[in-house]
Amino acid sequence: MQRKIKQILALFLVIVFQYSCTESYEIETVDYESVLVVESTITNELKPQLVKLSRTSTLENPGILLENNATVTVSDSNGEIYNFSQNNETGFYNSNQPFSAQPNVSYTLNIETQDGKSYSSAAVTLPPTVEMDEVYAERIDDLSANKDGVQVLVNTEDPTGNAKYFRYEYEETYKVVAPFPSPYIAEIINFNPDNYTYDVVLTPREPEEICYSTENSTGINQTSTTEFNENRVFRFPVKYLSKLDAKMQTRYSILVKQYVQSIEAYTFYKIVKELGSVESLLSQGQPGYVAGNMVSVANPDEKVLGFFEASSMTSKRIYFNYEDFGLEKPPYFVECEVLVLDYLDNTTFDNDPNERENIFTYLSYFDYQVLSLAQNTIYRIVQAECSVCTSFSSNIRPDFWED
Known part of the structure; x- marks a missing residue:
């Protein structure tokens, strides 16, 4: 929410x-x-x-x-x-x-x-319809407000003076690119609990690398023009994104919805x-x-x-990237940890974890993905969120999306 x-x-x-x-x-x-x-x-x-x-x-x-x-x-x-x-x-x-x-x-x-x-x-009854004049994003660096990132703003004006009360919602959609896409589907077979042996079958696949996530706003965000000389909404803040927000890591879009309200x-x-x-x-x-x-x-x-x-609604959509504001690329949604584990290492005598057991555990219970296999025994694996974007997002490109 x-x-x-x-x-x-x-x-x-x-x-x-x-x-x-x-x-x-x-x-x-x-x-x-x-x-x-x-x-x-x-x-x-x-x-x-x-x-x-x-x-x-x-x-x-x-x-x-x-x-x-x-x-x-x-x-x-x-x-x-x-x-x-x-x-x-x-x-x-x-x-x-x-x-x-x-x-x-x-x-x-x-x-x-x-x-x-x-x-x-x-x-x-339905209030009058008022189109938004402008939805735009600006770089913001306000230490007093503890904000360092990008602010989405709205300008609206109703010269007739019939609409004075406004509520705003938004729908944000952002592109997700997995940093470590996996080219395999891994399946463990022939598991023998007595000596802890098993086989890993790797089936080639198209990496699920690019996804799109959509989230709706929560909270009450509204304003009134009754205290101003002009019937105008100017630079009203709708959404703030920290410069570290992973939603801006690739490409970000926001659809701002404006509802004209009754005084009640x-x-x-x-x-x-x-x-x-x-x-x-x-x-x-x-x-x-x-x-x-x-x-x-x-x-x-x-x-x-x-x-x-009953409420009249209008909307506008904008797109932007972190580069548009001179920002560095934000970190990914999770901290990715690529593990290199050897199936032949099945002891702890060397004060090193039992890597064969770890491979089994990570693949079976934590949905880690295989990135590569070397010498038929050495596996590079990583969390699903870092490899298969559909683990938390959707690979269906929205009809409205623009790159």
């Missing part, structure tokens, strides 16, 4: 906001009750929209408790109804057909849980962030609750967490 806070609550802590949050905070458990948690933002993107449903958990047993088998729909003021189905992989609910939130149309989220309880949101949404995020945010609203463990715009149809006094929002 890490950044947690604890706050002692009185028995009935009720904070009433407008808007759902993609963040959560943790509080010491005083009195637990199972409360429905709703997290959903529909946007002007034409895509399957998403609704996340869960239940609160205790702090002693944190985690996401999915709300299964619910009936979920979104209705609009034009009479359209969009049905959602639970995704078997994520446990969340996706709309059965792609749709995009439209201007001057209000949307309402309706939920019926498997125990027959019904919940509904307040009607929400902005206020909700702001207060939650001040309380101390962590990864997800779905991991709630708290005796009190943050009420949003979701209510129980039969019992308005029932506690419901979260919020349903």
